[in-house]
Amino acid sequence: MPGGERQHPLVYDRVAYAYRGGEEAVRDVSIRLEEGKVVLITGPSGAGKTTVCRMANGLIPHEFKGRLAGSVTIAGRYDSRKLSVSALSKIVGVLSQDPETQLFNPTVEEEIVFGACNYGLPVETIRERTERLLELTRLKPHRHKNPHNLSGGQQQSCALASILAFDPLVLVLDEPTSNIDPIGSQQVLELVARLAREENRTTLLVEHKIEELADLVDEMIVLHEGEILHRGPVREVLEHVEYIDSVGLSVPQVTLLCAKLRSAGWPIERLPIGIEEAVEVLAPLIDREALSRAPQLPPRRVQHGEEEVVVEITGLSHVYRDGTRALSGVDLEIRRGEFVGVLGQNGSGKTTLVKHLNGLLKPTEGTVTVAGLDTRKATIAQMAQTVGYIFQNPDSQIFKMKVGDELAFGPQNVGLSEEEVAKRVREAAGDLEISHLLEKNPFFLSKGEKQRIAVAAVMAMKPDILVLDEPTTGQDFKRAREIMDLAVRLHAEGQTVIVITHDMNLAAEYCDRVVIMEGGRVLLDAPAREAFLARKKLEASSLRPPQVTVLGEALGYREAWLTVDEAVEMLGASGGV
Amino acid sequence: MAYEVAYQDRGTIIHRLDPRVKLLWWLSINVTLATWNDPLFLALLLGSVFAYGRVAGIPFAENARHLLPVLPFVAFVLVANIAFWRPPDPAAANLIGHLFGEGVPVLPAIPVYWETLIFSVGTLLRLLTLVLSALILIKTVSPSELALAVVKMGVPPEIGMALSMTIAYIPVVIGQLTAVMEAQQSRAWNTKVSNPIARFRAYVPIAIPTFFRSFQAAEAMASAMMSRGFGYDVDNRTELNPLRFRRRDWAAAGAFTAALVIGVSLGFAGIAKYTFTAGLLGL
Incomplete structure (x- = not known):
């Protein structure tokens, strides 16, 4: 390839794109990626980041139908409209969000070689590169495992290695660390930056985690409502930090x-x-x-040391059918009205723990009592009215053609009268500010609206305890905050709230008490202010305290x-x- | 659970066999069962499938557990068979009694014969054998091996790859199904209703989100595959481990072919017919 073409291996020239039947997702976007540079694109949900990624290897316009204006040129000569996705991907490796759908081979090794084999690379080259990537991603001991049996961080590393295996000139990564704990995500991001430097690979990275990337990228672009809001070196862009914060980004x-x-x-x-x-x-x-000598900070909310115990877990162990021991001898008490964060790295047992609260899982050993009900003996209806579990993905539960019917589903299942069901639907819709959507079809609403519907559908059950499962996964900071603010409102009305997360800033901002899990055990159970100073225990669970906590200590x-x-x-x- | 129904290299002799030999095993079982309807013969065939699974390192309990989800369907087929299947010569058959007696309005009396029961149990075993053999095939043949095998057998490479990816997609769908069931159970979703129509309707809250999410996942997976060169130049794709028939493959292929020939012969000769068990019972 002539030198001039290598200088800008990926060029977006005044690009605009509207999905079929929708408004423009991006407008007048021009980006010239320089060889060997790492560029970060960030922005709130709906800013057009994923659309930019899809244009890089021709998924737009070939696989998504809509109106494309402007041009995307790869390696200085290939128009994305004229070559197929698989041909363009040889030059521009694109890794999309959600490792679940990116990993489809039975072993890690087969996953990594898949692309390289498709492109007909020589056997020896593939073998050498695979060994190197297994080494770099620390996946060597797992090479014969099913990728879906790896931890979140390992899955992301495996997906990344599967792209790097065919050595594309440009790498485009759409939120490569969305499902990983803080230290795991730092490792993946550092690996990306290191490979960009070592192999002189141009890299376009879409991420919300600016904090972890500030030192690693050469340029930063902030997209907002389909347009470039700010661009330049990280330090320059962050001069607008207050404005960037106000549009809902984690800075x-x-x-x-x-x-x-x-x-x-x-x-x-x-x-x-x-x-x-x-x-x-x-x-x-x-x-x-x-x-x-400054005085101690007051507690943020009313403390609940004297309230009754609503969750009592004694000697809880859980072994999955495949023999995996997920929990070992967990003892935990939660009082009515507490706001508790359950933290821990991927695979530490936090989700297994909370799934015992509403009876989705039953103890292998030990007991779990929730609001006086033994979860082993309680019926599904009893547990559903006691514990409201809000899942990450609203698409897992929405099935009715009207929002109102969706909200009525739970109350109807527990046999409430029609009047009571209608009352609860009205109240839940009012609380979540979706009353105007009650007659609409939920399948045609935005992801944020669907998320609110899913929460309202659970709240219509009037549970004693609310469990939020990873509210930040797949969401931008603003949306995660909306859900957490709602939890705060409900908490103020007396709701007990339990949040599973590995977003430390969010946990520090909202939770009064923190339970840190590690290897299926409770490593630390303390008020948030104490917990975030226990640096060693946090590190043992691949967690890190918020930046301001570390700064305060240093000062x-x-x-x-x-x-x-x-x-x-x-x-x-x-x-x- | 989801990834239990997926290929896993358990390092057994079955896993080391050429994929074409494993396909031949699957074919021999399924062609044979198509020609049999005697429950005793079919029970032996099902037992042989369990045994094959055990040699492949899959415990009996795991295989039995994976058959549980199909039991409602199998039970439905059993009931339908009892209700609708009649021996060719009902006058000579052994009547047990009638479902819905003369006094029940609207519903006609349904005669139930011993022969119907024996045949229906045979059908049940057939279905279980069919499902279990498919599950064991999926667990012992890597999707990429399978693609390679069918391509070697003359199938176009695109179809081979599509087939392998369809199999790889199964655990993804099972994963989606589990997530949806947990979400609905958290809203007191329950299928424990006696009316069969209500029971069928009770699965709508599971079916719609699973379908919706699976559709999304299929689209994302297709994009991911294309972004890794799927279909780029299928004729010149690199094969890291080209298939080669070894001595043990020939031996296993010989054994499975013999089993197929014997099985089909027994079927066509009318020996593995439900009348065999009926005879043993003195009917």
Whole structure:
């Protein structure tokens, strides 16, 4: 390939695209990817990020029908309209979201070689490259396993290796770490950045996790409602951090903190993008002595130490039918009105634990009592009225042709009268602000609306306990926050809330108490402020405290800051202008 | 559960056999059962399938468990057979009694013969053998091996790859089904109703989301496959482990062919007919 063409292996020129029957998903987008550079695209849901990825190897326009304007040129000469997806993918390797549908071979090894074999690469090349990738992704011990039996992080690594195996000139990754715990996702992102440098591979990365990528990428593009809002080096773009935060993106906490302090008049010239930089910037501006003596932060909500125990788990062990021991001797008590976060890395047993709460799983050993009901003996109807379980994907439950009927399904199943069912539907729809959708067909609504319908359908059961399973997975920060804000509202009305997550910022911001799981056991059970200071135990479970907590510690505050606003308040009281 | 119904290299002699030999085994079982209807012969055939599974490292209990989900369907077929199948010469058959007696309005009296019962049990065993042999085939032949095997047998490569991907898709659908069932159970979904029509309707909340999600998954999977060069140049695709028939493959192929010939001969000779068991029972 001539040198000039290599310089910009992927070029979007004034591209606009509208899916059939829809409005434009992207408008007037021009991106010239330079050879060997890593570019991050970020933006809230519906910003057009996935559409940009689909255009890179011709999935748009060949597999998705709609109107495409402008052009996408690959390797300086190939028009994406004229070549097939499989031909373009040889040059532009695209990895989509959701490893579940990206992995379809019976073993890790077959998964990795699949693309390379399709492109007819020589046997020796494939073997050498496969060995190297197995080494790099640390999947060598798992090469004969079914990819679906790997942890979330390993699955993402396997999917990534399956693209790298045929050595494409450009790599396009659409949220490659959406299902992984913090340390696992850091490893995958570092691997991507390292391979980009070592193999001079141009990489376009779509991610929400700006905090983890700030040091790893050369350029950052913020998409909003189909248009480029900001672009440039990360530091330059993050100068607009407050605005980016306002459109619903998760931004580095220390950058946002310093931007807020600067707005309040602190003399901060350059916004930091990492913790060390933030310490350097803030240390000269604060009175460390005063900060260390600053009063303790008050509890954010009413504490529930005196309330009755609603969940009592004693000696709980669970072994799946294939012999996998997921839980071992778990003891746990949750009181009415608590807001508890269950944290842990992929495969630590957190989902298995909470599925015992509504009887989806039964204990192999031990007992689980919820609101006085032994889950082994309680009926499905009793458990469904006691524990409301909100699943990650609303498409797992929606089946009625009218939103109102969907909301009535649960209350009808437990034999409530027609009047009571109608009342509950009205109330749940009102709480979730979907009253105007009651007559609509849920299949034609947006993902955010479907998510609210799924929550309302559970709330119509009026459960004592609400369980939220990974509310951040597959969602942007704004949408995850909407769900959590709703949980806070319900909590204020007396609801017990249990959230499973590996999003540390979200857990710190919302949960009062944190239960950390590791290897099927409870590693730590403590109030959030204590838990986020237990660095070693967090690391043992592949977790990390929020940036502001680490910053507070480094600046000499003796408790944990859990949110940016708390940090602003404490710093405001101890230094500044 | 989902990925239990998927190929897993258990390192047994069956897993090391050429995929074409395993296809021949599957064919010999299924052609044979098509020509048999005697429950005793079919029970032996089903037993042989369980035994083959055991040699392939799949415990009896695992195979039995995987048959559980099809039992409602099998039971339905059993009842339908009892209700509608009549011996060729009812006058000479052994009547047990009538379903719905003379006094029941609207419903006619249905005669039930010993021969009907024996034949119906045979049909039940046939279905179980059919399902179990397919499951064992899926668990012992890697989808890519299967694609290669059928291509070697003259099937166009595109069809071979599509076939292998369809098999790879099965666990994905089972995974979706499990997620949907858990979500609906959390809203007190229940199938424990006595009326068969209500029972059928009770599965709608499972069927619709599973179909919807499976459709989405199929689209995403198709895009992922194309993004990894599926169909790029099928004739020049690299084969890392080209198929080669070894001595043990010839031996197994010989044994399965012999079993097929014997099985079909017994069927066509009328020996494996339901009248065999009827005779043993003195009917």
